Amino acid sequence: MQFSWNAVVKAVESKVEKAIFARFFEGEDLLEAVASTATHNGVDSGFFFLIGTLKNAALGYYEKGKYLPVEKTGPLEIVSCMGNVSTKEKNELVVHAHIVVSDRNSNVFGGHVLPGCTIDATAELMLVRVEKGVLRREFDAERNLYLWSLKE
Amino acid sequence: MQFSWNAVVKAVESKVEKAIFARFFEGEDLLEAVASTATHNGVDSGFFFLIGTLKNAALGYYEKGKYLPVEKTGPLEIVSCMGNVSTKEKNELVVHAHIVVSDRNSNVFGGHVLPGCTIDATAELMLVRVEKGVLRREFDAERNLYLWSLKE
Amino acid sequence: MQFSWNAVVKAVESKVEKAIFARFFEGEDLLEAVASTATHNGVDSGFFFLIGTLKNAALGYYEKGKYLPVEKTGPLEIVSCMGNVSTKEKNELVVHAHIVVSDRNSNVFGGHVLPGCTIDATAELMLVRVEKGVLRREFDAERNLYLWSLKE
Numbered sequence: 001m002q003f004s005w006n007a008v009v010k011a012v013e014s015k016v017e018k019a020i021f022a023r024f025f026e027g028e029d030l031l032e033a034v035a036s037t038a039t040h041n042g043v044d045s046g047f048f049f050l051i052g053t054l055k056n057a058a059l060g061y062y063e064k065g066k067y068l069p070v071e072k073t074g075p076l077e078i079v080s081c082m083g084n085v086s087t088k089e090k091n092e093l094v095v096h097a098h099i100v101v102s103d104r105n106s107n108v109f110g111g112h113v114l115p116g117c118t119i120d121a122t123a124e125l126m127l128v129r130v131e132k133g134v135l136r137r138e139f140d141a142e143r144n145l146y147l148w149s150l151k152e
Numbered sequence: 153m154q155f156s157w158n159a160v161v162k163a164v165e166s167k168v169e170k171a172i173f174a175r176f177f178e179g180e181d182l183l184e185a186v187a188s189t190a191t192h193n194g195v196d197s198g199f200f201f202l203i204g205t206l207k208n209a210a211l212g213y214y215e216k217g218k219y220l221p222v223e224k225t226g227p228l229e230i231v232s233c234m235g236n237v238s239t240k241e242k243n244e245l246v247v248h249a250h251i252v253v254s255d256r257n258s259n260v261f262g263g264h265v266l267p268g269c270t271i272d273a274t275a276e277l278m279l280v281r282v283e284k285g286v287l288r289r290e291f292d293a294e295r296n297l298y299l300w301s302l303k304e
Numbered sequence: 305m306q307f308s309w310n311a312v313v314k315a316v317e318s319k320v321e322k323a324i325f326a327r328f329f330e331g332e333d334l335l336e337a338v339a340s341t342a343t344h345n346g347v348d349s350g351f352f353f354l355i356g357t358l359k360n361a362a363l364g365y366y367e368k369g370k371y372l373p374v375e376k377t378g379p380l381e382i383v384s385c386m387g388n389v390s391t392k393e394k395n396e397l398v399v400h401a402h403i404v405v406s407d408r409n410s411n412v413f414g415g416h417v418l419p420g421c422t423i424d425a426t427a428e429l430m431l432v433r434v435e436k437g438v439l440r441r442e443f444d445a446e447r448n449l450y451l452w453s454l455k456e
Contacts, residue, residue, distance in 0.1 A: 010326060010327045011345055012326075013324050013325075014325075015322065016322070016432070017168075018166065018168070019165070019199070019282050020165050021162070021163065021165075021236075021286065022162060023162045023163075023300040023302055031334070037163050041163055047323070047353065051248070051249070053214055054207040060379065060381075063379070063408065070409065072410065075214070077212075077264055079232070079262035080250065080252055081232075081233060082355060084355075084428060084430060096428070097385065098355040098381060099357070100252055100383050100406075102211070102213070102261070103213070104213045104215065106211045106222040108261060108409065110404060110405075110406035110412040111381055111386075111409060111410050122295075124236060124248070126199040128323065129184075133323060134325065137444065150325060171316065171317070171318050171319075172318075172456060173316050173388075173431065173438065173452065174314060175452040188313050193315055201351065201353075203387060203401070203402040205366055205390075205399070227366070229366065229402060229414065229416055231403065231414035231415060232414075233403065252384065252404055252414060253390070253414075253415035254363070254365070254415050256374075257374065258413040258415050260404065260412050260414040262354045273366060273447050273449065274447075276388060276400070277315075
């Protein structure tokens with residue numbers, strides 16, 4: 001495999017500060033629970049992983065500036081969930097995550113995590129905190145999305 | 153997206169100590185190989201990721217206090233595997249992982265990793281060790297599961 | 305769950321040096337963009353995660369010494385992507401990654417990332433750099449693959 005090395009990327013580096021582990025409880029909203037953990041542990045920039053179970057899933061698919069929602073009724077296993085924590089204007093926290101869930105036949109579904117992913121029996125969060133202010137987002141009018149700005 | 157910040161989570165922080173990388177061999181059991189790596193590298197608390205291939209997969213779906221098994225015959229790609237290492241009573245090691253596998257048509261299946269996921273050609277483990285004793289589990293009689301206790 | 309602890313694994317440890325975050329742009333090749341980020345940030349050994357969107361996906365399935373390709377036309381969500389950066393002979397960089405993508409109905413597909421996974425709106429990379437030289441690959445003639453050698 002040959003790489004051209006020509007890709008234009010925008011990158012920033014940060015010290016890894018801490019690993020934070022949290023257990024979520026039945027009935028909590030996945031995005032809210034991640035945001036709450038981040039806030040209570042001083043994380044405005046970081047990345048995370050989550051496994052557990054959901055009562056139901058709200059999965060997004062990005063198209064023409066918005067997320068089309070797909071609802072899945074559970075219980076479902078969260079077989080993969082990964083994402084990051086950053087801030088946008090006025091230091092408002094943004095939790096961006098993608099998820100894969102599976103049903104009792106091991107069939108899987110996936111998408112962007114929307115509000116409405118409700119924790120079932122439990123969920124285990126592994127959140128890595130990096131330096132404050134490293135991950136910031138700016139509004140991209142063309143895409144109607146807040147994208148990483150990554151200014152060093 | 154507005155967060156209520158009200159979610160009640162239980163969280164602990166830890167220093168990230170080391171990254172441990174391991175290669176697994178054909179015929180090994182995925183969970184045993186992770187546990188063996190953890191033991192030989194002094195990890196009783198940490199989180200990990202794994203990619204590689206499986207001869208066959210044993211996938212669990214949690215329902216009413218037990219895991220319903222689904223068996224999938226391979227070879228299969230391990231397209232995602234994430235989990236954590238912790239201890240329960242008597243310092244017995246617990247490896248908790250969820251997995252997504254794909255077949256030759258790129259169709260995917262997922263679930264909780266049960267004993268019986270057998271490595272095929274190879275697998276590459278990335279394990280992050282945190283401080284000893286950070287991740288402990290206690291038995292939850294209602295759910296018949298060992299859940300994170302996370303006492304600071 | 306009882307572990308036999310007998311699995312023979314090959315493992316190495318490394319300090320975690322830095323977390324590197326990068327944003328990829330429309331039209332870039334996923335593997336090239338990861339390699340480019342690694343090169344520009346001094347990473348010859350590390351592991352990474354990525355979420356975002358693809359215009360189309362090139363997914364591999366390993367069989368008898370080669371990767372059978374499956375092409376999927378997007379746009380697709382990258383619901384999971386994890387992998388590692390290492391070097392082989394002559395210090396040539398190797399990016400090894402597995403991916404799961406989803407379509408507008410939340411159906412998912414997965415495999416080994418081949419050249420030809422083209423970024424759509426954006427992608428967010430979280431790359432962890434470890435010490436130089438930790439992850440090296442050697443050619444395995446039987447499998448026709450470069451596998452981790454992990455010599456301490």
